[in-house]
Every structure is written in structure tokens, then in C-alpha cells.
Amino acid sequence: MLRKDFKIIVVGSGPGGCVPAVLLAEKGLDVLMIEEGSDFTEENVSEFSTTEMNLKYRNAGLTAAIGNPVINYAEGNCAGGGSEINSGLFHEIPDSTLLGWEKKNSIFFNRGELQNAYSQVRKDINVSYMPQDKIPIASSLLQDGSDSLGWKCSEVPRWFKYDSDGTGQKQSMSQTFIPRFKEAGGEFLVNAKVETFQKINKRHVLNVHLKNGMMESFSCDYLFISGGAINTPALFLRSGIKKNIGFGLNMHPSFKFTALFDQEVNLPGMGVPVHQVKEFSPEISMGCSISSKPFLGLALNDTNNLNLINNWRNMASYYSMICPTGSGRVRLLPFFKSPFVTFFLSKEDKINIYRSIILLGKVLFESGAIELFPSSSAKSFSSVEELMQINNIPISKLNLMTIHLFSSMQMGGNKNVHPVTPEGNLWSDSSIYISDSSMLCDSPSVNPQGTIMAIARMNALNFLERIGNEI
Amino acid sequence: MNQKFQISLIESILSMHDMSSDIDKIQNFLESQIKKMPDFMKAGILFIGYSFNVLTIFVKFKFFTNLELSSKIHSILIFKSLPFFKIFFRFFESIIILKALELKC
Numbered sequence: 001m002l003r004k005d006f007k008i009i010v011v012g013s014g015p016g017g018c019v020p021a022v023l024l025a026e027k028g029l030d031v032l033m034i035e036e037g038s039d040f041t042e043e044n045v046s047e048f049s050t051t052e053m054n055l056k057y058r059n060a061g062l063t064a065a066i067g068n069p070v071i072n073y074a075e076g077n078c079a080g081g082g083s084e085i086n087s088g089l090f091h092e093i094p095d096s097t098l099l100g101w102e103k104k105n106s107i108f109f110n111r112g113e114l115q116n117a118y119s120q121v122r123k124d125i126n127v128s129y130m131p132q133d134k135i136p137i138a139s140s141l142l143q144d145g146s147d148s149l150g151w152k153c154s155e156v157p158r159w160f161k162y163d164s165d166g167t168g169q170k171q172s173m174s175q176t177f178i179p180r181f182k183e184a185g186g187e188f189l190v191n192a193k194v195e196t197f198q199k200i201n202k203r204h205v206l207n208v209h210l211k212n213g214m215m216e217s218f219s220c221d222y223l224f225i226s227g228g229a230i231n232t233p234a235l236f237l238r239s240g241i242k243k244n245i246g247f248g249l250n251m252h253p254s255f256k257f258t259a260l261f262d263q264e265v266n267l268p269g270m271g272v273p274v275h276q277v278k279e280f281s282p283e284i285s286m287g288c289s290i291s292s293k294p295f296l297g298l299a300l301n302d303t304n305n306l307n308l309i310n311n312w313r314n315m316a317s318y319y320s321m322i323c324p325t326g327s328g329r330v331r332l333l334p335f336f337k338s339p340f341v342t343f344f345l346s347k348e349d350k351i352n353i354y355r356s357i358i359l360l361g362k363v364l365f366e367s368g369a370i371e372l373f374p375s376s377s378a379k380s381f382s383s384v385e386e387l388m389q390i391n392n393i394p395i396s397k398l399n400l401m402t403i404h405l406f407s408s409m410q411m412g413g414n415k416n417v418h419p420v421t422p423e424g425n426l427w428s429d430s431s432i433y434i435s436d437s438s439m440l441c442d443s444p445s446v447n448p449q450g451t452i453m454a455i456a457r458m459n460a461l462n463f464l465e466r467i468g469n470e471i
Numbered sequence: 472m473n474q475k476f477q478i479s480l481i482e483s484i485l486s487m488h489d490m491s492s493d494i495d496k497i498q499n500f501l502e503s504q505i506k507k508m509p510d511f512m513k514a515g516i517l518f519i520g521y522s523f524n525v526l527t528i529f530v531k532f533k534f535f536t537n538l539e540l541s542s543k544i545h546s547i548l549i550f551k552s553l554p555f556f557k558i559f560f561r562f563f564e565s566i567i568i569l570k571a572l573e574l575k576c
Contacts, residue, residue, distance in 0.1 A: 060507035294572035338509035
């Protein structure tokens with residue numbers, strides 16, 4: 001029978017939740033980590049399959065931000081959170097982007113502490129490069145095309161462990177932090193959704209919906225909330241805490257091309273290729289995407305070319321991603337439980353979307369692509385000249401998606417605007433910490449997971465120092 | 472959304488794309504997707520689904536589920552170009568194609 005009272009409760013077991021949970025449990029503190037989804041560590045769920053979508057994705061992957069255009073997004077909802085479903089690419093935030101955060105949110109990041117945190121995270125999740133002989137052709141082709149155009153392109157390291165024959169195992173939270181957390185004596189409760197929380201007699205009381213349908217209450221002195229950019233603000237809104245919550249949501253909208261080559265570039269189980277074009281970053285990045293036959297089929301159907309699917313081994317999917325200046329919100333609708341997400345691209349973002357599509361097309365043609373099928377109801381393109389017609393397609397016809405969402409409860413120095421202090425706790429209640437992508441000040445312009453983990457680590461270390469002093 | 476309606480849609484969409492597959496497995500996947508989708512989206516999808524089933528009476532003088540396969544496909548092609556219905560059919564097509572191709576792999 002699980003106890004009901006803890007010193008610390010962490011809500012969510014994604015990277016932002018696991019980092020403080022492990023640090024605090026390893027210091028001997030009494031920690032409960034609560035996860036809404038199930039634990040599939042022992043089960044063999046194929047990557048990028050429909051089973052994985054059903055089991056590990058929030059709402060089985062059917063989530064969208066309403067705006068012009070609608071942007072589909074995906075979030076993890078299982079033990080390990082987003083780390084279980086993403087491609088495992090590791091980035092550090094560029095210093096120019098960090099400077100922008102500091103100016104925008106009146107905040108300062110100690111570069112030495114941040115670098116130490118990144119180094120520790122790199123060790124914890126074994127950030128490494130793919131063995132050279134395992135790099136997929138689809139990825140090398142992007143490098144070739146970029147080289148030919150004189151654009152910067154490089155392999156992005158991933159949190160993977162490779163054995164002697166080059167087989168990789170993603171070092172997601174279920175493989176790394178969660179076992180460490182349990183080993184350190186932390187309690188881990190899965191299939192448990194925190195519906196609301198409130199403060200009673202200086203303790204936080206969480207109302208938790210268990211798998212068996214029962215409601216249970218758990219209490220703690222300190223609360224770390226790590227439900228992700230959508231569900232962290234939604235939990236606050238459900239709990240009646242609304243000031244500055246859920247505003248400023250940001251994301252990395254992406255557009256995809258399915259590229260047809262005159263050679264085989266794809267194999268069953270190829271996974272995610274690892275090169276990214278960084279010539280135009282931070283505004284625009286480009287890279288390879290999951291290219292399994294079913295996903296290619298979906299993309300081809302957008303342009304009514306599903307009949308070409310038998311040629312899938314000559315095809316791969318590539319994306320262009322922008323770093324937008326627009327923003328969105330997370331709200332609750334009357335009579336509905338699911339959070340309602342909106343996101344509106346700015347005029348500049350829309351220009352960048354079209355620019356990013358043209359740049360991606362250029363590099364793909366340079367890489368040897370003979371035809372590009374856009375993720376839109378437009379026709380396919382077979383030359384750079386034809387590609388310019390993309391400008392005539394209304395933005396509402398482009399199918400955009402993202403897996404990077406952040407900044408819905410930003411850290412910042414102005415308590416009238418930012419809900420979270422530069423140390424990661426709420427301005428209105430210093431015993432509640434936000435430890436996930438919601439706390440990021442703005443777009444990190446790269447995959448956010450490394451930065452979330454590094455900042456979560458810094459904040460957890462500050463917390464340990466603080467409660468050490470308090471005790 | 473009842474099973475008969477879902478199966479009718481699956482058969483029609485597979486046939487539109489000259490595909491064949493295990494309809495029960497696709498229907499199970501579709502059912503689980505509908506069950507898990509955000510509640511406000513589910514409300515929209517269900518409303519449009521019921522509307523489509525009923526509105527085919529005005530086009531084909533029968534509920535969608537009671538039509539011949541060729542008439543079902545014709546109805547889908549008519550409604551697919553209309554606002555809201557376009558989103559509805561894109562959702563169904565995506566789910567059905569994704570699962571059907573996965574089953575083939």
C-alpha cells in the first residue's frame with residue numbers, strides 16, 4: 001500500500017521531471033513521482049508504429065493547435081514522457097539564443113553552471129554519435145546536397161548507446177533515470193492522473209485519478225510539476241490558478257517533403273537519420289524525418305500519389321522547421337476536459353515557412369531528389385523553378401506539425417508577466433517548481449530536451465541548497 | 472459512431488485507394504483513436520459523422536451505411552470537398568491508410 005504523504009512529489013516522468021526526481025531521491029529525500037501514462041519498459045513496442053501511437057502518445061497522437069493553419073502536435077504520455085517517442089537528438093542552446101532569452105525575460109543564466117549541467121546530462125544519457133558505417137543514406141544525401149551548396153550541415157549526436165555491431169538503444173528516461181530513481185528509493189506511481197491540487201495547512205494536496213477509477217489524495221511539502229508545455233498549464237487552470245498561466249506558448253512548426261530519388265535510400269527499420277542543415281539557424285533548420293512505409297504513404301496521400309508507395313525504398317521524408325515569433329495559449333473550454341491549444345503564426349513566421357520550404361527543396365534537389373511531394377494538397381515538384389509555385393499555395397493548405405512545444409509558463413524576472421522565477425519556482429508560491437518545457441523563456445531554436453534537462457538540473461541543485469539551508 | 476458506419480467508411484476508403492486489408496484490425500485501431508482523441512475533437516468528429524450518414528439521404532436517398540459500395544465512394548467524393556467534412560475525411564483516410572500500410576509491412 002503506497003503511502004500518501006511525501007516530502008516532494010514530482011508530477012510527470014519526462015526528462016524535466018526525472019532530473020529533479022533522481023537528484024532529490026539520490027540525496028535521500030522522500031520523493032514520489034506520478035505519471036499519467038503507463039510503463040512500457042518491459043514491453044516490446046515497435047518504434048514509430050500505430051501501437052506506439054496508441055500506447056505512448058497523448059490522445060493517441062491526435063492533438064492539434066488551432067490557428068491559421070492548424071498545427072498538429074505530438075506529446076508523450078507514458079513513463080519517460082517525450083523521451084520515449086522522440087528521435088533522441090541532443091542539442092545545447094546556442095549562446096545567441098540564450099542572450100535573446102535573457103534580454104526578453106530579464107533573466108541571467110550562469111554560463112559555467114549551465115555548461116556543467118549540460119556535461120552531466122550528456123554523461124547521464126550517453127550522448128554519442130552514430131557509428132559512421134550505420135549512417136543512413138537518406139542522411140548522407142542531405143550532407144552531400146548541403147556540401148554542394150556550401151551550406152553548414154552536420155551530424156547531431158543522440159542519447160543512444162551502441163553495441164559492438166552498431167545496434168543502437170535509445171537512452172530514454174525509462175532506460176536511464178527511472179531505474180536510477182527506483183534504485184535510490186523513490187516511489188513511482190504510473191497510470192495516475194493528477195486532476196487538481198490545492199494547498200491545505202502549508203501542504204500541497206493532490207487529487208489523483210487512479211487506473212482503477214478511484215480518486216486518492218497525496219500530500220507533500222514541495223511540488224515539482226513536469227507535465228509538459230500543454231498539460232502543466234492545464235493542471236494549474238483546472239486547479240483554479242490562472243494568473244499568467246498558459247500564455248506565450250511557443251513551438252517549432254515543421255513542414256515535410258517526401259523526396260523521391262533514383263536510387264534506394266530507405267530500408268525497413270532505418271529509424272531517424274541524424275544530419276541537420278544549420279546554415280539558416282536559428283530561424284530555419286532542416287533535417288531528415290521518420291520515413292517508414294506507412295508514414296510515407298500518409299504523406300503521399302496528401303498529394304493524391306499513394307499509388308507510388310511501392311517505390312518507397314527510393315523515398316525519404318525531410319522537414320524544415322522554423323523558430324517562430326508568433327505565440328499561442330493553453331486554455332480550458334467549458335464542458336470539456338482536454339486542454340484547448342491555439343497558436344498563431346506572425347506575418348514574419350509565414351514568410352519564413354515559405355522560405356524554409358524553398359530552401360529545403362533546393363537542398364533536396366541538390367542531393368539528387370527527382371521529385372518532391374509536399375505535405376499539402378498541392379501537386380508535386382520536379383525542379384527548383386517549379387518549387388517557387390509553393391508561394392501560391394495558401395498557408396491554410398500546408399500541413400504543419402511539431403513535436404517541440406514550450407514556454408507556456410515562462411521563467412523570468414518580472415513577476416507581473418512571468419509565472420516562474422529565474423530559479424524555477426512560482427513567483428506566487430516558492431514551494432511549487434516548474435520543471436519541463438513550459439519554463440523555457442522562448443524557443444531554444446533547437447531540439448529542447450537537452451536544455452530542459454540542463455535547466456531542470458540547475459534548478460534542482462538550487463532547490464537542494466535552499467532546503468538544506470531551511471532544514 | 473457505430474461499428475457498421477466505421478466499417479462502411481473503411482471499406483469505401485480502402486476501395487477508393489485500390490487497397491485491401493484486415494478490416495477488423497483497422498476498425499479496432501480507428502475505434503481506439505476515436506476513444507483517445509481530445510474530447511472537443513471527438514465531439515466534432517462524431518457530429519460530422521452522424522451528419523454525413525444522414526445527409527447522404529438527400530444525395531442518394533439512403534443512409535450512407537445502406538448504400539452500395541460504388542455509391543458510398545461517390546458520396547465520400549462529393550462530401551470530401553466541403554468544409555468540415557474535408558477534415559473529417561482526412562482524419563479517416565489517414566488512420567485507415569496508416570494502419571493498412573503497416574499491416575502490409
